[in-house]
Amino acid sequence: MRTIRVCWSIWLGYLIVLLSLLIGGSRSVRLREYKFEVGYMKKKPDCIENSYVMGINGHFPGPTIRAHVGDTLHISLFNNISTNEPTSIHWHGISQYGTPWADGTASISQCAINPGETFHYRFTVDKAGTYFYHGHYGLQRSAGLYGSLIVDLALGQKEPFHYHSEFNLLLSDWWHNTSFHQELSLSSKPFQWIGEPQSLLINGRGQYNCSMAANTMNNNATLPQCKFRTSDEECAPQILHVHPNKTYRIRIASTTSLSSLNFAISNHKMVVVEADGNYVDPFEVDDIDIYSGESYSILITTNQNPNNNYWISIGVRGRKPNTPQALTILNYKKASISSSNIIIPNSPPPITPQWNDFNRSKAFTNKIHALMGSPKPPTHYDHRLLLLNTQNLIDGYTKWAINNISLVLPQTPYLGSIKFKINAAFDRRHPSENFSNGYDIFSPPINPNANFGNRVYMFNMNQVVDVILQNANVLSGKNSDIHPWHLHGHDFWVLGYGDGKFKQGYDEKKFNLKNPPLKNTAAVFPYGWTALRFRANNPGVWFFHCHIEAHLHMGMGVIFAEGVQLVKGIPKQALACGLTKKIIMSFNTTNN
Numbered sequence: 194m195r196t197i198r199v200c201w202s203i204w205l206g207y208l209i210v211l212l213s214l215l216i217g218g219s220r221s222v223r224l225r226e227y228k229f230e231v232g233y234m235k236k237k238p239d240c241i242e243n244s245y246v247m248g249i250n251g252h253f254p255g256p257t258i259r260a261h262v263g264d265t266l267h268i269s270l271f272n273n274i275s276t277n278e279p280t281s282i283h284w285h286g287i288s289q290y291g292t293p294w295a296d297g298t299a300s301i302s303q304c305a306i307n308p309g310e311t312f313h314y315r316f317t318v319d320k321a322g323t324y325f326y327h328g329h330y331g332l333q334r335s336a337g338l339y340g341s342l343i344v345d346l347a348l349g350q351k352e353p354f355h356y357h358s359e360f361n362l363l364l365s366d367w368w369h370n371t372s373f374h375q376e377l378s379l380s381s382k383p384f385q386w387i388g389e390p391q392s393l394l395i396n397g398r399g400q401y402n403c404s405m406a407a408n409t410m411n412n413n414a415t416l417p418q419c420k421f422r423t424s425d426e427e428c429a430p431q432i433l434h435v436h437p438n439k440t441y442r443i444r445i446a447s448t449t450s451l452s453s454l455n456f457a458i459s460n461h462k463m464v465v466v467e468a469d470g471n472y473v474d475p476f477e478v479d480d481i482d483i484y485s486g487e488s489y490s491i492l493i494t495t496n497q498n499p500n501n502n503y504w505i506s507i508g509v510r511g512r513k514p515n516t517p518q519a520l521t522i523l524n525y526k527k528a529s530i531s532s533s534n535i536i537i538p539n540s541p542p543p544i545t546p547q548w549n550d551f552n553r554s555k556a557f558t559n560k561i562h563a564l565m566g567s568p569k570p571p572t573h574y575d576h577r578l579l580l581l582n583t584q585n586l587i588d589g590y591t592k593w594a595i596n597n598i599s600l601v602l603p604q605t606p607y608l609g610s611i612k613f614k615i616n617a618a619f620d621r622r623h624p625s626e627n628f629s630n631g632y633d634i635f636s637p638p639i640n641p642n643a644n645f646g647n648r649v650y651m652f653n654m655n656q657v658v659d660v661i662l663q664n665a666n667v668l669s670g671k672n673s674d675i676h677p678w679h680l681h682g683h684d685f686w687v688l689g690y691g692d693g694k695f696k697q698g699y700d701e702k703k704f705n706l707k708n709p710p711l712k713n714t715a716a717v718f719p720y721g722w723t724a725l726r727f728r729a730n731n732p733g734v735w736f737f738h739c740h741i742e743a744h745l746h747m748g749m750g751v752i753f754a755e756g757v758q759l760v761k762g763i764p765k766q767a768l769a770c771g772l773t774k775k776i777i778m779s780f781n782t783t784n785n
């Protein structure tokens with residue numbers, strides 16, 4: 194009798210362990226399935242009728258994806274674009290460790306998805322943070338193909354800061370010319386620049402050529418007062434409703450095609466706690482600068498007079514603006530707001546700092562440090578690239594070039610052509626790792642001619658790579674643009690920024706090796722340099738490029754690759770084009 198009871202209790206124990214494994218296991222590793230149908234839709238992002246945007250499942254911006262660390266996402270992406278355009282979607286900030294074919298870069302990680310085709314993105318999200326996704330084909334980001342991607346900590350884990358509730362703001366810019374028009378302008382001779390956007394959007398909503406704050410006291414706005422929009426109107430600003438004396442996390446990501454932005458909330462200080470999915474040493478500011486491709490989390494405390502509402506503003510920095518601020522409202526519940534009774538804040542909105550006060554921009558950037566306990570950079574590098582950013586001419590067309598090469602992507606995705614050693618797919622020679630010592634970065638290029646190219650910077654697995662981005666003067670006149678550079682597949686440590694030309698052996702002595710922030714996007718300021726370090730530890734082929742969509746289109750990017758022979762399980766459909774099509778079709782499984 195006693196042995197039977199002992200056996201029973203052992204079995205019961207096993208059963209409990211098994212059940213808890215099953216329940217716990219299914220909780221920690223969850224498969225999340227999404228069906229995305231990409232297509233054009235008639236919308237009015239900035240209240241102008243008859244605009245067409247590229248959206249997903251009838252939504253613009255596309256649906257927000259929300260997952261936990263460790264989850265696997267399966268997104269079936271159906272190309273329903275009526276204008277016969279291929280597409281692909283990049284999951285910005287997600288490492289794609291083990292799934293480089295799911296990075297969403299047409300011609301690099303996969304074949305572009307043709308109209309009528311469905312591509313299955315399957316990948317795991319491995320780091321909590323504020324991310325987003327966007328089209329990575331042609332100028333589809335400018336057409337509106339983007340949405341938010343938020344990764345929460347695994348259940349039971351805690352953030353290193355406290356908040357009661359959160360909001361999510363995805364920032365973008367909007368042109369009244371279509372993305373086709375923009376593409377034609379950029380590739381015309383003589384060159385026709387796309388110009389500044391007509392409107393800025395907060396969660397896909399803006400109001401063209403008017404200001405919600407025009408009638409507020411002491412406001413010297415030159416724009417007319419916007420018509421009042423009820424909350425059921427497409428372009429009505431999304432209002433942030435808060436309770437007094439609480440702490441809110443505001444997630445802010447910028448998927449702008451061009452604009453560098455400044456984000457501010459009147460009367461409220463903000464504490465920056467996260468940048469590009471990495472915790473930072475918290476610091477308090479009145480406003481933040483955010484470049485295309487970046488994301489931040491800030492904390493605000495609602496400690497102001499609860500009988501008032503407050504403006505939330507974004508305005509253009511870094512380029513001479515020709516676009517009004519976009520505004521929305523922080524609404525304390527007491528200062529009630531309803532579709533018929535809007536309490537417009539009684540003070541003017543925050544003033545966006547001078548667009549060309551670059552010292553202010555640099556001062557903000559230099560405040561960002563990694564939170565204590567974050568991974569530290571290796572103290573030495575194995576491989577250093579010095580990449581000169583220049584505006585050039587090729588056959589009279591205006592382009593951007595890196596070490597005199599303007600990138601033109603090949604037909605066959607690099608991931609396949611490197612793995613299967615198809616030599617004819619791209620230029621196998623080593624790209625240049627340096628530029629002429631005598632290059633005068635402060636003047637227009639003496640010889641403005643550059644060349645097209647598609648070579649690859651190949652790294653050995655686990656090498657430590659330094660990239661020094663060097664800015665320079667544009668083709669003509671006295672100017673140097675800001676470029677936010679984004680790396681796919683990795684975070685990098687931002688070791689430092691400097692003015693003028695980078696001096697090897699001297700400037701590196703000032704690198705921050707103690708607590709540099711980990712990021713996936715960093716700006717290079719006019720006439721300056723930015724130093725980045727990363728470990729080439731993610732088998733695959735990775736884009737590294739300026740996140741200004743027009744600049745990327747004009748050739749401003751390079752290709753990195755490491756450990757491609759280690760990549761396994763590329764789905765056939767990722768490589769069923771160009772020179773890999775035949776090879777991949779001869780395999781009977783995906784097991785390549």
Ligand SMILES: O=C1O[C@H]([C@@H](O)CO)C(O)=C1O
Pocket residue numbers: 386667674744
């Ligand atoms: O790439 C660009 O071209 C224009 C200008 O430099 C030439 O028209 C501009 O402002 C850019 O950023």
